[in-house]
Amino acid sequence: DSGVTQTPKHLITATGQRVTLRCSPRSGDLSVYWYQQSLDQGLQFLIQYYNGEERAKGNILERFSAQQFPDLHSELNLSSLELGDSALYFCASSRGQRGQETQYFGPGTRLLVL
Amino acid sequence: GESVGLHLPTLSVQEGDNSIINCAYSNSASDYFIWYKQESGKGPQFIIDIRSNMDKRQGQRVTVLLNKTVKHLSLQIAATQPGDSAVYFCAESGYGLTFGGGTRLMVKP
Numbered sequence: 001d002s003g004v005t006q007t008p009k010h011l012i013t014a015t016g017q018r019v020t021l022r023c024s025p026r027s028g029d030l031s032v033y034w035y036q037q038s039l040d041q042g043l044q045f046l047i048q049y050y051n052g053e054e055r056a057k058g059n060i061l062e063r064f065s066a067q068q069f070p071d072l073h074s075e076l077n078l079s080s081l082e083l084g085d086s087a088l089y090f091c092a093s094s095r096g097q098r099g100q101e102t103q104y105f106g107p108g109t110r111l112l113v114l
Numbered sequence: 115g116e117s118v119g120l121h122l123p124t125l126s127v128q129e130g131d132n133s134i135i136n137c138a139y140s141n142s143a144s145d146y147f148i149w150y151k152q153e154s155g156k157g158p159q160f161i162i163d164i165r166s167n168m169d170k171r172q173g174q175r176v177t178v179l180l181n182k183t184v185k186h187l188s189l190q191i192a193a194t195q196p197g198d199s200a201v202y203f204c205a206e207s208g209y210g211l212t213f214g215g216g217t218r219l220m221v222k223p
Contacts, residue, residue, distance in 0.1 A: 033210055045210025056209030090157050100146040103211060105157035
């Protein structure tokens with residue numbers, strides 16, 4: 001158990017809908033990262049938040065957004081969902097905001113868009 | 115951006131043998147690398163890391179080697195066990211991790 005929690009574990013929705021994925025980092029970690037894992041794209045970095053502020057963006061679509069709350073949990077919002085958004089979404093956390101730190105991953109949320 | 119890749123998509127080894135998983139990276143400025151293990155239906159699990167000022171780092175049954183000259187990483191697993199069966203990823207750290215495509219390790223009893 002990495003100490004990172006994610007809810008829900010599974011999510012099934014329809015195209016055009018909006019969903020929210022939730023992540024709680026390890027105790028003491030200030031950074032939260034979101035990743036998408038799909039069969040054709042592999043594991044891809046989406047976005048990072050550090051202590052409530054956005055720190056870095058990766059391959060995140062404009063339809064997707066995230067935020068980190070004062071208690072450091074984070075939410076990833078996916079809107080206008082398309083079939084191709086079906087994937088595993090992972091959250092990871094680390095102590096600080098920069099590289100050279102181990103990121104610990106949660107168990108993921110499996111999203112299926114029908 | 116830069117990418118990290120793997121040479122072999124699938125590696126099959128006999129239980130008790132040593133396994134070697136390779137990874138090539140392309141960003142010569144990268145200074146931190148991590149190996150993760152991912153079992154089916156689970157999130158990536160940290161195995162071992164190495165910084166660019168090191169050539170080798172050992173953990174419990176695992177060793178990571180870094181060759182900066184040819185931009186190559188390898189993960190060695192000693193006395194491979196059935197529980198080692200999983201997909202292994204190398205990752206290059208920036209703000210977000212850049213992952214390679216993964217190598218599936220299958221351990222035959």
